[in-house]
Each structure stands twice: as C-alpha cells, then as structure tokens.
Amino acid sequence: MSSTAQLQPVLDRIDADFDSSLQRLFALLRIKSISADPANAGDCKAAADHLAKDIATLGFATEVRPTAGHPAIVAKADGGAKDSGRPHALFYGHYDVQPVDPLNLWHRPPFEPVVTDHADGRKIIVARGAQDDKGQLMTFIEACRAWKQVTGSLPINLTIVIEGEEEVGSKNFVPFLEANKHEFKADYAMVCDTGMWDPNTPAITTALRGLLYEEVWIKAANRDLHSGIYGGGAQNPIRVLTRILGGLFDDDGRITIPGFYEGVKDLPPEILAQWSKLNLTPDSFLKPIGLSIPAGEKGRLLIEQISSRPTCDVNGIIGGYTGEGSKTVIPAEASAKVSFRLVEGQDPLRIRKLFRDYVTSLLPKDCRVEFGDHSSGPAIALDWNMKPLAAAKRALTEEWGKEALLIGSGASIPIVADFKRTLGLDTLLVGFGLDDDNIHSPNEKYDLKSFHKGIRSWARILAALAEVPK
Amino acid sequence: MSSTAQLQPVLDRIDADFDSSLQRLFALLRIKSISADPANAGDCKAAADHLAKDIATLGFATEVRPTAGHPAIVAKADGGAKDSGRPHALFYGHYDVQPVDPLNLWHRPPFEPVVTDHADGRKIIVARGAQDDKGQLMTFIEACRAWKQVTGSLPINLTIVIEGEEEVGSKNFVPFLEANKHEFKADYAMVCDTGMWDPNTPAITTALRGLLYEEVWIKAANRDLHSGIYGGGAQNPIRVLTRILGGLFDDDGRITIPGFYEGVKDLPPEILAQWSKLNLTPDSFLKPIGLSIPAGEKGRLLIEQISSRPTCDVNGIIGGYTGEGSKTVIPAEASAKVSFRLVEGQDPLRIRKLFRDYVTSLLPKDCRVEFGDHSSGPAIALDWNMKPLAAAKRALTEEWGKEALLIGSGASIPIVADFKRTLGLDTLLVGFGLDDDNIHSPNEKYDLKSFHKGIRSWARILAALAEVPK
Numbered sequence: 019m020s021s022t023a024q025l026q027p028v029l030d031r032i033d034a035d036f037d038s039s040l041q042r043l044f045a046l047l048r049i050k051s052i053s054a055d056p057a058n059a060g061d062c063k064a065a066a067d068h069l070a071k072d073i074a075t076l077g078f079a080t081e082v083r084p085t086a087g088h089p090a091i092v093a094k095a096d097g098g099a100k101d102s103g104r105p106h107a108l109f110y111g112h113y114d115v116q117p118v119d120p121l122n123l124w125h126r127p128p129f130e131p132v133v134t135d136h137a138d139g140r141k142i143i144v145a146r147g148a149q150d151d152k153g154q155l156m157t158f159i160e161a162c163r164a165w166k167q168v169t170g171s172l173p174i175n176l177t178i179v180i181e182g183e184e185e186v187g188s189k190n191f192v193p194f195l196e197a198n199k200h201e202f203k204a205d206y207a208m209v210c211d212t213g214m215w216d217p218n219t220p221a222i223t224t225a226l227r228g229l230l231y232e233e234v235w236i237k238a239a240n241r242d243l244h245s246g247i248y249g250g251g252a253q254n255p256i257r258v259l260t261r262i263l264g265g266l267f268d269d270d271g272r273i274t275i276p277g278f279y280e281g282v283k284d285l286p287p288e289i290l291a292q293w294s295k296l297n298l299t300p301d302s303f304l305k306p307i308g309l310s311i312p313a314g315e316k317g318r319l320l321i322e323q324i325s326s327r328p329t330c331d332v333n334g335i336i337g338g339y340t341g342e343g344s345k346t347v348i349p350a351e352a353s354a355k356v357s358f359r360l361v362e363g364q365d366p367l368r369i370r371k372l373f374r375d376y377v378t379s380l381l382p383k384d385c386r387v388e389f390g391d392h393s394s395g396p397a398i399a400l401d402w403n404m405k406p407l408a409a410a411k412r413a414l415t416e417e418w419g420k421e422a423l424l425i426g427s428g429a430s431i432p433i434v435a436d437f438k439r440t441l442g443l444d445t446l447l448v449g450f451g452l453d454d455d456n457i458h459s460p461n462e463k464y465d466l467k468s469f470h471k472g473i474r475s476w477a478r479i480l481a482a483l484a485e486v487p488k
Numbered sequence: 489m490s491s492t493a494q495l496q497p498v499l500d501r502i503d504a505d506f507d508s509s510l511q512r513l514f515a516l517l518r519i520k521s522i523s524a525d526p527a528n529a530g531d532c533k534a535a536a537d538h539l540a541k542d543i544a545t546l547g548f549a550t551e552v553r554p555t556a557g558h559p560a561i562v563a564k565a566d567g568g569a570k571d572s573g574r575p576h577a578l579f580y581g582h583y584d585v586q587p588v589d590p591l592n593l594w595h596r597p598p599f600e601p602v603v604t605d606h607a608d609g610r611k612i613i614v615a616r617g618a619q620d621d622k623g624q625l626m627t628f629i630e631a632c633r634a635w636k637q638v639t640g641s642l643p644i645n646l647t648i649v650i651e652g653e654e655e656v657g658s659k660n661f662v663p664f665l666e667a668n669k670h671e672f673k674a675d676y677a678m679v680c681d682t683g684m685w686d687p688n689t690p691a692i693t694t695a696l697r698g699l700l701y702e703e704v705w706i707k708a709a710n711r712d713l714h715s716g717i718y719g720g721g722a723q724n725p726i727r728v729l730t731r732i733l734g735g736l737f738d739d740d741g742r743i744t745i746p747g748f749y750e751g752v753k754d755l756p757p758e759i760l761a762q763w764s765k766l767n768l769t770p771d772s773f774l775k776p777i778g779l780s781i782p783a784g785e786k787g788r789l790l791i792e793q794i795s796s797r798p799t800c801d802v803n804g805i806i807g808g809y810t811g812e813g814s815k816t817v818i819p820a821e822a823s824a825k826v827s828f829r830l831v832e833g834q835d836p837l838r839i840r841k842l843f844r845d846y847v848t849s850l851l852p853k854d855c856r857v858e859f860g861d862h863s864s865g866p867a868i869a870l871d872w873n874m875k876p877l878a879a880a881k882r883a884l885t886e887e888w889g890k891e892a893l894l895i896g897s898g899a900s901i902p903i904v905a906d907f908k909r910t911l912g913l914d915t916l917l918v919g920f921g922l923d924d925d926n927i928h929s930p931n932e933k934y935d936l937k938s939f940h941k942g943i944r945s946w947a948r949i950l951a952a953l954a955e956v957p958k
Contacts, residue, residue: 054813116815123711186813213717227716231814240778241593242929246697246899247683249829250799251773251790253783256824257737257802264734267727303721308710311854313723320721329720332727333817338804339825343524343656344701344862345586346827347803347928354726355809357816359719384781392814429716458817459712 021173021484047131047145053114062088087190088182106175108204111155112184115147123460141466150457153464157472173484187393212449220414223447225426228360228397233390243348281363325426366394395432413478491643491954517601517615523584532558557660558652576645578674581625582654585617593930611936620927623934627942643954657863682919690884693917698830698867699900703860713818725822751833795896836864865902883948
C-alpha cells in the first residue's frame with residue numbers, strides 16, 4: 019500500500035490522539051532547559067533524557083550523546099519499505115530554550131504551560147519554548163508517532179538529531195556533527211524552526227539571513243569617578259559608546275559602517291514584483307506590536323527590510339548606575355551587545371572586521387575598547403529546486419487549503435549552513451510559527467492550531483516525500 | 489580667657505585622644521546607612537540614633553527628628569560665654585552614604601572600616617562613607633568634643649543638624665528645614681563636605697556648581713521582539729536612545745542642547761590668570777585615574793572644565809539583554825540617567841525644559857519618551873567677603889602651614905542654596921577631602937591625615953570664629 023493511501027487513518031489518529039499529544043508537549047515544556055544559564059545544566063540533561071526515552075518508543079534506535087556542552091539526542095529508524103528506494107531524511111530540532119527574563123513581564127510562570135485564549139479568540143499554548151523549538155519539534159515527533167501507531171512503521175528512513183545549545187550558538191554541537199558526520203548520511207535535512215506566512219497560510223523558507231553577534235566594552239578611567247569632581251574633565255565611556263552606537267545609522271536608516279553594503283545585491287525585479295503584491299504592510303506587521311513606521315532603510319519595502327536586507331540591532335546596553343534613584347557616577351566602563359543580520363554576499367568575518375574598525379576609528383585616544391564574539395554565520399540561499407520541496411509544498415497546500423508560499427526569513431538558522439558544509443545536505447525548512455509568538459520574549463506562545471495542523475502537515479509531508487525517488 | 493589662649497591644650501587633647509576618635513568614626517562607618525535602598529531604612533535610623541546619643545554627651549540638647557524620609561538629628565549648645573556676643577553657627581552634615589555597587593570591585597567589605605596603606609605610603613581609612621560624609625562630619629564632632637572636654641564648653645553657640653537623605657537629593661529634609669526654620673536661626677552655616685586643593689593645601693570652597701539629574705525612558709514596541717523576525721522593520725529604543733545621547737556633544741566637547749550655554753559667563757580675566765598659574769594639569773589630575781586628555785570643551789583650562797563650566801554626564805544606561813552570552817532581542821524600552829552640573833546664570837528648571845525639548849525633538853514618531861526628575865539645584869557663588877571666611881582661612885593656614893586657597897568646586901551641595909533661601913544664611917564650606925578619595929565609588933577612603941588635621945582645623949576655626957563679632 020502506498021504511503022498516500024495510508025494517510026487518512028494516520029490523520030484521523032492524530033485528531034483522536036491530540037489531547038495526549040498536548041500532554042506530551044506540556045511534559046517537555048515543564049523542563050527548564052535554558053541553555054544559557056549554567057544553573058540549568060541539569061534541566062538540559064533532563065530534557066534530553068526525557069525526549070530520548072519518548073522517541074525510543076517510536077521504534078528509533080535512540081542515544082543521548084555527550085558533547086562538550088549540553089548533550090544531543092541521535093535517533094535512527096528505517097522506513098517501512100527499506101529496500102524500496104525511499105529517501106532518508108535527517109530531522110533536526112533543539113530542546114534548549116531562551117532565558118526567561120524579564121520574569122515580571124510574564125503573565126504566568128514560564129515553565130507551567132497552559133492552553134488559554136488569545137486576545138482575538140485564538141487558542142494558544144503559553145510557555146517558554148511553546149514554539150521555539152519544543153512545540154515545533156514535537157509536531158514532527160507526533161506525526162512520526164501517528165504513522166508508527168497506525169501503520170507499524172515510518173514512510174521514509176529517518177535520522178533525528180536534537181541538540182541542546184541552539185540558543186547559545188551551537189558551539190559544541192557543530193564540532194559534534196563534524197566528528198560524527200558518518201552517522202548523519204541522508205538525502206536531505208529537515209528543520210522545523212521557522213514560520214508560516216500568516217495564521218492561515220503555510221510557508222517553506224528558502225532563504226535565511228546570516229548572523230554576526232558582537233559584544234563591545236568601552237573603558238576609560240581606571241575606576242568609577244564622582245561626576246561632581248571629574249565631570250567635564252574625565253572621559254565618560256557611556257558618552258563614547260552612545261556616540262559610536264548612535265552613529266551606526268544615517269537619517270535614511272542605512273547602516274553607516276564603511277563597506278557594510280558591499281556585495282549586497284538588490285532583489286531580482288520579478289521577486290520584488292511578487293513581494294510588492296504580498297500583504298505585508300505596517301498595518302499588518304507593525305500595528306500588532308504597537309508600531310506604525312518601518313524603521314529600516316528608506317525606499318525599501320517593509321518585507322525587504324525584514325528579510326532580504328542586512329540589518330543591525332543593539333540587543334543590550336549597560337553602563338554606570340542602573341538601580342533605583344540616582345548616583346552621580348562616571349563609570350569606568352560601558353558595554354553593548356550588537357548583532358547584524360547578514361544577507362547573501364556578506365562574509366560575517368569581513369563584517370566583523372568592518373564593525374571593529376568602525377568602533378576603533380571613533381575611539382578617543384584616552385579610551386580602550388575590547389570586543390567579544392558570540393556567534394557568526396553567513397546567510398543561506400536554499401535551492402528552490404531541491405527535490406523534496408515540491409512535494410512538501412503540495413502537502414502543506416493540501417492540509418491548509420491555501421497555496422504554500424516560498425519565503426525568505428529574516429531570522430538565522432545557522433545549522434542550515436553547517437548541514438551543507440559538513441554533510442553536503444540541503445535543508446527543507448518547514449515550520450508553523452507566527453510573528454506574534456513572542457519567541458525570545460515574555461509570554462511565548464504557539465497557536466493550538468499551529469500545533470495540531472503542524473502535526474497533520476508533517477504526516478502529509480512524510481507521505482509525500484515517500485513518493486519522491488531519492 | 490580668650491578662645492585663642494585655650495586652643496593649645498585643646499589641640500594637645502585631640503592628638504592624645506586620636507585613637508579614640510578613630511574608633512568612634514569606625515563605629516559610625518559600620519552602620520550601613522545607604523539612603524537610596526529601602527532595605528537599609530533601619531540602618532539609617534540606627535545611624536541617626538547612634539550619632540544623636542554621641543552628640544548628647546557633648547552638652548548638646550539633642551533630638552532625633554522624624555521627616556517624611558529618614559530622620560534628622562538636631563542638636564543645640566550655647567557657647568561658653570553666652571552673653572559675650574559670640575556668634576551662633578549652624579553646622580550641617582549627613583550620615584547617609586551612597587550605595588556600594590559594584591561590590592565586586594571593593595578590596596574589602598565596605599562596612600568594615602580599616603586603616604591601611606595607600607599605594608604611595610599615605611595612611612588611609614577605607615570604608616563607604618569614610619570621607620563622604622561620615623569622616624568629614626566627625627572631624628567637626630571630634631573638635632567639639634575636645635573643646636568640651638578641655639574647657640567645659642564650646643567657643644561659640646552651635647546648632648548641629650545632620651540629615652539622612654543628602655545622597656538621594658534631600659527631598660524630605662528641605663521641607664523639614666522650611667517647616668522648622670525658627671529652630672535654625674544662626675549667623676551663618678558651616679558644612680564639612682568639600683575638599684582640599686591637594687593633600688597639603690587646605691581650601692575653602694566659595695563657588696559650587698548646581699545639579700540637574702534626569703532620567704529618560706525611550707519606549708517603542710509594546711513588548712520585547714526577536715531581532716531575526718523584526719530586525720530592520722521595528723524601531724529599537726536603544727538605537728533611538730544612543731542616537732539622542734550620542735549627539736549631546738559636538739566635536740569640540742560642547743553640549744549641543746540649543747540654548748544650554750545661554751547666560752553662562754566667562755571667568756573674570758584676573759581669576760582666569762590666577763587659575764592658569766595653579767598646577768592643575770592633565771598629569772596631576774587625570775593621570776592618577778588612568779586618563780590623559782581633558783574631555784571637556786576645547787580651548788578651556790582643565791580647571792575651568794571641572795569647576796566653572798557647565799557639564800553633562802550620562803551616569804547610567806540600560807536596555808535589552810545585559811546578562812552573560814547573547815540574546816537576539818529588540819527591547820521594548822531603554823533608559824538612561826543624565827545629569828548636568830550647572831553654573832551661575834543657568835536656571836535648573838530652564839535647563840530641564842531645554843533637555844527634554846532636545847530629547848523630544850529627536851524622537852522618531854513611533855517612540856514615546858518618559859522623563860523622571862531626581863534632583864535639581866542651582867549653582868552657588870558664595871560671598872567671598874562673608875565675615876567668618878577670613879578667620880577660617882587664617883585658622884586653616886596656621887594648621888597646615890600653607891596658605892589656604894579659595895576655590896570653586898565642580899560638585900554640588902544643594903543644601904547651601906536651601907540655607908540661603910530658607911534661612912537667609914551664607915555658608916562656610918570647609919572640608920578635607922581629596923580627589924582620590926573614591927567617593928561614590930568602590931574603595932572609598934579618607935586620608936588619616938585629613939581626619940586628624942581636619943579635627944585640629946575645626947578646633948582652630950572654632951577658636952577663630954569666637955573672636956569675630958557677630
């Protein structure tokens with residue numbers, strides 16, 4: 019029997035079992051697997067063990083594998099018809115989540131998941147990781163579960179790998195991947211860590227911006243000073259830092275670092291024409307977050323600003339006295355975290371040098387600067403003609419009753435570059451996130467519909483992929 | 489017997505009793521009377537009780553008086569010759585201290601005072617408040633103690649008032665002063681909260697810069713955003729804040745706020761000529777703090793930059809993710825604490841309006857700004873001819889063997905304006921602080937010599953003042 023013929027009972031099973039799927043997601047969401055905080059190392063291990071135990075029940079040969087950081091899970095299962103020439107896919111997800119601060123802005127404890135009503139009536143799952151990436155990766159696991167339970171096997175050959183350090187740059191996972199690359203042979207990779215176009219329109223992401231994340235410390239006097247005694251005479255590192263960062267953009271919203279845009283190409287006219295017709299407007303995109311005016315480069319479409327153009331954001335800044343009340347201090351240092359979203363044609367290491375040169379060129383003689391590097395990865399343009407893409411697009415279109423779009427994403431998923439470089443694999447990026455999911459923010463959520471139809475979507479995609487020759 | 493004739497045994501007594509004086513200062517320094525932190529309210533009360541009990545032993549009628557904030561001490565004593573026409577002085581000090589953060593930069597616990605060796609061999613007292621203002625105010629109390637113990641009375645009539653909120657702007661003390669002004673009648677005020685010219689040269693401060701301390705919050709989106717999704721499209725309040733603050737100074741170090749320098753007068757040529765001869769150089773003033781280039785207005789003497797010119801410093805800034813590692817967040821808000829040192833001719837309320845107008849004028853349409861006001865007070869030019877000044881100058885010159893200088897100070901002591909406005913009193917500003925005392929910073933210290941000769945100086949000043957007719 020073909021996988022397509024077996025699909026309907028699998029979808030029925032998903033609907034019937036949905037409450038249990040939700041309970042399994044909740045169990046994972048309750049684990050405080052914040053990778054950035056060493057205090058949560060035990061929770062990360064617990065999340066890995068929990069997931070591995072669950073995946074093993076689906077017929078996968080499953081291992082929790084140590085890395086130099088938090089462990090990874092590696093699980094392998096043959097599709098039902100091993101010798102039928104069906105493809106082998108490598109599915110990737112991550113069980114680690116972002117820190118939860120500022121905690122006081124959460125309406126509920128971040129690790130006590132609930133289903134509740136969104137302001138506009140949508141049912142939503144609220145918890146840290148509800149979307150990124152626990153909710154998303156569980157759509158895939160639950161789809162596998164339904165196939166296994168209904169048909170006794172999976173439609174295609176699968177290797178699942180789930181890491182625990184995506185939110186801190188995968189610094190230990192990538193070496194693990196390189197050291198064990200013979201274990202990850204496959205025809206292509208699949209990742210569920212991206213978004214839909216809107217709550218009713220599915221999407222496959224075919225381009226990703228790169229990321230360069232820098233930290234910069236400006237240091238002046240050898241100690242904190244009293245501004246009444248030294249004010250006017252001694253250099254203030256906050257003054258220097260704000261001057262440098264405040265000068266990063268010109269009046270047209272362009273980044274002023276010399277050479278920053280070198281190699282950046284304009285969109286092909288046909289893509290630009292297509293994008294102009296999409297309904298991504300300040301009203302649809304910015305109004306829900308309380309804004310109205312696109313902040314990027316003047317003369318560019320909003321969709322260009324957020325997906326095809328390089329950007330810069332100061333993600334954090336601190337210096338001097340930041341407690342309640344006042345203190346007349348000139349601090350000895352001030353620092354900021356600055357990140358860049360990069361596009362095709364921009365080499366992260368070159369941009370790092372340009373940024374550091376820019377900062378250094380604006381440094382008064384009396385000050386010192388130190389730089390730290392958090393992560394970097396180039397932009398990715400995926401192959402729009404890769405074999406499984408058309409099948410996945412068809413499957414998504416069938417599930418959602420709306421043509422699935424091929425879109426570019428402003429976010430970075432650096433692992434996609436690593437899969438290409440290390441394993442030679444192209445990646446199929448399918449996900450069910452929405453712009454208002456508050457990922458990396460307080461009150462992260464995942465639409466209940468995203469979770470339910472996400473599981474159904476993967477069940478359909480697996481069936482469709484089984485029909486595509488390797 | 490005249491006060492002058494009684495002086496020598498008083499000075500001898502100070503020398504003989506110095507170890508006990510130090511122990512009494514240590515007892516006061518051990519009390520964690522940080523006025524800014526509500527958690528230390530009990531400590532502030534304890535410091536007031538402790539001081540009041542001590543002062544009462546010197547023959548003062550002493551009360552701990554409630555205010556709307558931390559309590560104040562009011563103590564009164566008649567000089568030995570009540571009807572002799574001797575003057576009545578109001579002495580002011582404060583028992584509260586600055587917060588101690590960053591605590592990790594202290595070499596010792598800040599509330600466990602010790603006498604130790606400075607790098608250059610000077611003996612120093614190290615603790616929060618060692619100078620500002622516990623050490624300084626105890627020079628006066630100990631001088632009174634010696635007079636009382638040796639002669640049985642004080643050379644002049646005295647009211648002592650010690651408040652507990654100077655470091656947070658005296659917001660409750662000033663109304664207390666106004667409400668009870670009949671209790672504070674005197675011929676002049678005296679404050680021990682200023683500095684010497686250098687470790688061997690005493691000084692009387694005759695001009696003080698004013699202070700305006702503002703807080704500014706820039707708000708953009710209604711929640712924290714993921715920079716991968718919104719970066720390039722959504723406004724970032726750190727970008728807005730750094731642009732505003734980074735533009736506060738032009739290339740010549742002048743403050744760019746329109747109208748800021750209006751009404752600011754240049755120094756009279758004779759004062760400028762006198763100041764040019766003083767040995768205040770980048771080498772003497774900036775080198776000890778690790779700097780070499782005056783950061784103020786180009787074309788001005790360093791001494792002008794730090795004492796007679798208005799200045800601006802960002803004392804604190806915070807926004808976004810400031811923990812370890814990285815987070816790709818666009819925060820919903822960012823804030824800064826900004827203070828201005830003002831000079832004669834600048835009205836703090838006008839400067840506040842100019843600053844707020846400046847910030848608002850640079851605000852993108854999508855952002856909101858909120859302002860907070862921490863404190864404000866105008867600059868003070870004291871009367872160089874006030875009666876007790878010559879006597880105090882003579883007494884200081886005798887004690888230190890070097891001509892006491894009349895200097896301007898960059899720091900603000902707003903109470904001086906309140907004494908003039910509320911009580912009609914001029915203030916004599918004598919203190920023994922040094923530029924390297926680290927007040928408001930980690931490892932605050934007071935030279936042992938400042939403390940010892942400070943007590944002796946006040947003993948001499950009291951004697952000298954007794955000879956000046958009311």
